[in-house]
Amino acid sequence: MAESDILERFGERVRKLRKKQGYSQEDFAHACELDRSYMGGIERGERNVALRNLQRIAETLGITLSQLMKGI
Amino acid sequence: MAESDILERFGERVRKLRKKQGYSQEDFAHACELDRSYMGGIERGERNVALRNLQRIAETLGITLSQLMKGI
DNA sequence: TTGTGACTTTTAGTCCGTC
């Protein structure tokens, strides 16, 4: 399924941006007010994240949703 | 809740782009392979759409996810 | 510090309809 790639690509994108800002997965999850294991699932491409959580992630990274989606 | 605005802004964005391409709501929903009542809910800002469906909507509109999210 | 399985609760998303 080609679409499942979108979750993986998104996960990689989050992981990259998160690391770039020096967060551990746990600290980042906490900053997003999400559970650590949920965030882990996102980065591994296992979660089909919806708009509200996408927005939280973008906000925590200090970027727009559009920027977060770049290259996805 | 400030985040609920994101759903409304997204709904307006979809409606605008959909109309620009001359689709009726029903035809557009069908083109996205989504239910018409669901698409109505999206445009009314009542639905917290997840990544896979965001991608379908973007594809149907012929734009990238990043472009779809512009201004959201 | 992260992966992962198992799980419950909440909501996404469908399908029927009416106005």
Add this chain to the structure above:
DNA sequence: GGACGGACTAAAAGTCACA
């Protein structure tokens, strides 16, 4: 052509313990 509702099923949200 679109708003809106009820009833339903599938899947997302969210949590925990252990490797």
